[in-house]
Amino acid sequence: MDENTCWWNIPLIEEIFLKVEVKVICSMVICPGGQQDEMIWAGTKHGLFTVSSAYHLAKSLAEEGKGSCSSEEGYGDVWRKIWAMKSPRVEQLFIWKACQNVLPTKGNLYRRRITGDPLCPLCEREEETPGHILWGCPSAQDVWLECSRSFEKNNSDEADFLHLFELLLGKLEEKEVQPFVAVARQLWYRRNSVVFEGVMHSPAAVIQRARDQLHAFEKMEQTHEKGTNTTIPDQLVTHWKKPPEGYVKLN
Ligand SMILES: [Zn+2]
Incomplete structure (x- = not known):
């Protein structure tokens, strides 16, 4: 200078x-003022370091590193699609948990020192992650192969379930996503019945349960749609009422 x-x-x-x-x-x-240089942390607006800003920065860097994410806002599109899916809330929540890697898999329990080993309870060969138990495990592949050709064609070795689900969302038709999520959830139930009850259900039973769940939901939706066309009698409509002084209402 x-x-x-x-x-x-x-x-x-x-x-x-x-x-x-x-x-x-x-x-x-x-x-131009000629001030002294000072250290500034770019992760916060005030320039001071905080642990939470470092966590968010590390997370966004890790996502950038994955490289093949299709949207500019990271996985924002995946989350939007999950909550827009025509599936029961419980299935949306399940797939969200799987994508966030917050299911109590053995891999996660091992990291929290709750269990002694991280191995998959079904094949006992690899660490149990959502990507493994819901897709990569031979026991899961048996189900997907019997399930539908479109899942078979999308065969992928993706270990990261979020990444895998993003790829599938790009490849599957909208009407195929719902069955995928239903089967994935039933795979998790089957895994739980092995761990907690010692019962291993066949691929056909897993698929049948997923189908039953889908039909039940569709039926419920249809009834609901019909229901919205009819007017509800006045005496059945409840309105929110302010609680008496000194009381609170909780949901
Ligand atoms: Zn396995």
Whole structure:
């Protein structure tokens, strides 16, 4: 820097650096006031370091590293699609938990020192993660292969369930996503019945349960749609009432 002009000493910079570097350096604005340099943390607005901002930064860097995420806002599109799915709330929640890796898999329990090993309770060969138990495990693949051709065609070795689900959302038709989620949830139930009851259900039984759940939901939706066309008698409509003084209402 040239202290007299408070600007870059361009001839000197051109002598030392490559052309592209010169361009980058000279595009940086120098503060004309001549204040002392200070350390600033770019992760917060006030420039001070906080642990939570470091956590968010690390998380966004990790997501950037995955590289193949299709939307600019990371996985925002996946979350939007999950909550817009025409599936029971319980299934939306389940798939959200699987994508967030917050299901009580053995991998997660092992990390929290609740269990002694992280291995899949079904194949006992790999760490149990949502990606493994719901997709990669041979026991899960048996179900997917029997399930439908479209899931079979989308065969992928993705270990990360969120990434896998994002890929599937891109490949599957909208009407195929709902059965996928229903089967995934039943796979988790089957895993639980092995762990807690020692019962292993066949692929056909898993698929049948998922179908039954889908039909029950469709039926409920149809009844609901019919119901919205009829008017509810006045005496059945309840309105919110303020609780008496000194009481609170809780949901
Ligand atoms: Zn396994």
